Every structure is written in C-alpha cells, then in structure tokens.
Amino acid sequence: xxxxxxxxxxxxxxxxxxxxxxxxxxxxxxxxxxxxxxxxxxxxxxxxxxxxxxxxxxxxxxxxxxxxxxxxxxxxxxxxxxxxxxxxxxxxxxxxxxxxxxxxxxxxxxxxxxxxxxxxxxxxxxxxxxxxxxxxxxxxxxxxxxxxxxxxxxxxxxxxxxxxxxxxxxxxxxxxxxxxxxxxxxxxxxxxxxxxxxxxxxxxxxxxxxxxxxxxxxxxxxxxxxxxxxxxxxxxxxxxxxxxxxxxxxxxxxxxxxxxxxxxxxxxxxxxxxxxx
Numbered sequence: 001x002x003x004x005x006x007x008x009x010x011x012x013x014x015x016x017x018x019x020x021x022x023x024x025x026x027x028x029x030x031x032x033x034x035x036x037x038x039x040x041x042x043x044x045x046x047x048x049x050x051x052x053x054x055x056x057x058x059x060x061x062x063x064x065x066x067x068x069x070x071x072x073x074x075x076x077x078x079x080x081x082x083x084x085x086x087x088x089x090x091x092x093x094x095x096x097x098x099x100x101x102x103x104x105x106x107x108x109x110x111x112x113x114x115x116x117x118x119x120x121x122x123x124x125x126x127x128x129x130x131x132x133x134x135x136x137x138x139x140x141x142x143x144x145x146x147x148x149x150x151x152x153x154x155x156x157x158x159x160x161x162x163x164x165x166x167x168x169x170x171x172x173x174x175x176x177x178x179x180x181x182x183x184x185x186x187x188x189x190x191x192x193x194x195x196x197x198x199x200x201x202x203x204x205x206x207x208x209x210x211x212x213x214x215x216x217x218x219x220x221x222x223x224x225x226x227x228x229x230x231x232x233x234x235x236x237x238x239x240x241x242x243x244x245x246x247x248x249x250x251x252x253x254x255x256x257x258x259x260x261x262x263x264x265x266x267x268x269x270x271x272x273x274x275x276x277x
Contacts, residue, residue, distance in 0.1 A: 024178035045111035101130040112137040134192040143188040155247040157207035165196040211246040
C-alpha cells in the first residue's frame with residue numbers, strides 16, 4: 001500500500017492538510033542551492049512524499065515533521081536507510097502541537113508550508129530563538145505581507161514584526177503547475193535571515209491595533225484603544241501626521257511610537273484603565 005502511495009498524487013492529496021506536492025525538480029534544486037552552507041541542522045515541516053527531503057539530507061542533518069499518518073508510513077519505508085543512519089529524524093505529529101523550539105540547538109527551517117498554517121508557522125519561527133533562518137514556500141500573497149516595504153499596500157503588522165528581527169526577501173515565484181494537484185494560486189519562496197527573535201508580546205498587540213483597519217488612518221486605529229489627548233502629543237513630538245495610514249509609516253517610527261506609548265503608560269486598553277479608576 002505505502003510503496004505505491006506516490007503513484008497517484010492528485011488522488012492521495014488530503015484537503016484537510018492542504019496538501020499540494022511539489023514535483024518540479026528545477027524548483028527543488030533552486031531551493032537547495034539558495035540555502036547557506038553553514039552546517040546547521042535542518043527542520044522540515046510537511047515532507048510529504050520526500051522530494052525535498054531527499055535533497056536536504058544530502059547537505060545536512062534533517063528533522064522532518066509530518067502530520068499525515070499515511071505519509072509517515074510511506075516515509076519510514078522510503079527513507080529507512082537514512083533514518084537508521086541518523087541522517088533523517090522523522091517526527092510523526094502535528095507541528096502546531098509542538099511545545100517549545102522545533103530543535104534543541106540552532107537550526108534552519110525549510111518547508112513547503114500548507115497555506116492554512118503558513119502565517120502561524122512563520123511567526124512561531126520568528127519567536128523561536130533557536131531558529132536562525134527560514135526558507136519556506138508559501139502563497140505569494142502571504143510572502144508579500146512579510147516582505148513588503150513601507151508604502152506598499154501589503155505593508156502590515158507581519159512586515160513590521162518580521163523586519164524588526166530579520167532580513168526578509170522573496171527569492172522567486174513558483175507557478176501552480178509545479179505542484180500536484182496544482183493550487184489555484186501562485187506560490188513564492190520566502191527567505192528570512194534572523195538577527196534577533198520576537199519577544200515583546202505587547203508590541204505585537206500594539207501593532208494589531210495600529211494596522212487593524214488599513215483604510216483608516218493610523219491615528220484613528222490607535223485612538224480606538226489609546227487616549228487621544230496623549231496620542232496627539234506623541235504624534236506631534238514624533239512629527240507623525242494624523243492623516244498617515246498604517247502602511248505609510250516607517251518601521252523605525254513604529255518602534256519610537258510604541259516606546260512613547262509605554263513611557264506614558266497608556267499601553268493598556270481603555271476598558272482596563274477605566275476598571276482601575
């Protein structure tokens with residue numbers, strides 16, 4: 001049964017897990033060639049039928065997380081020699097149920113991520129201090145949200161968070177026909193080289209408020225949660241126009257604005273302050 005699992009990919013792809021199997025060797029080779037050769041262990045999420053895994057074990061130690069029990073059995077047979085030698089460690093579990101870091105030491109994350117968990121996985125990697133870089137295939141629209149520059153429509157809380165702790169870029173696009181079955185959207189290879197890790201949950205909460213409604217001005221978004229009088233003073237101090245929208249404000253200014261909000265002790269939602277008063 002499991003030996004023949006890869007014979008009819010379109011039929012075995014499970015929609016529940018968002019499975020689209022990458023079968024384009026040119027794309028697979030480009031992913032591996034783009035990896036820095038620094039000897040770090042590699043964590044792969046969703047190895048599927050092992051096409052990328054087969055390339056990864058040639059360049060380093062790999063730990064692969066797979067949620068689909070059918071594919072786990074297939075991979076155990078297909079990569080028995082690599083598993084026995086210790087080159088590949090196969091972990092059959094849901095990555096979202098993993099507590100703590102995905103590896104005990106510094107590592108690189110490389111994966112073809114199902115679209116429905118892509119954003120969460122990338123954010124988890126940005127928080128994981130052991131994760132030093134991320135190279136993932138995601139829906140192109142998701143990749144643009146992390147890599148967008150100030151002024152671009154896609155520039156959002158995801159862009160600010162990622163670029164606060166890492167260098168972020170889109171390496172290349174991957175068309176639907178590179179997969180079986182082909183998805184309805186274009187994918188992209190997102191590369192993130194970290195120089196720090198996310199650790200301030202209050203800053204993340206602040207960004208959610210600041211970018212909640214992109215069509216509204218930044219001031220209107222923030223003033224739904226923070227004191228208007230103090231906000232006006234901070235905007236004037238930082239030379240921020242009240243007409244500016246969230247995607248138009250420089251990354252560094254977001255950090256200055258947040259520090260001023262914390263300094264003036266207005267970083268709590270109004271309803272909590274009212275309760276204290």
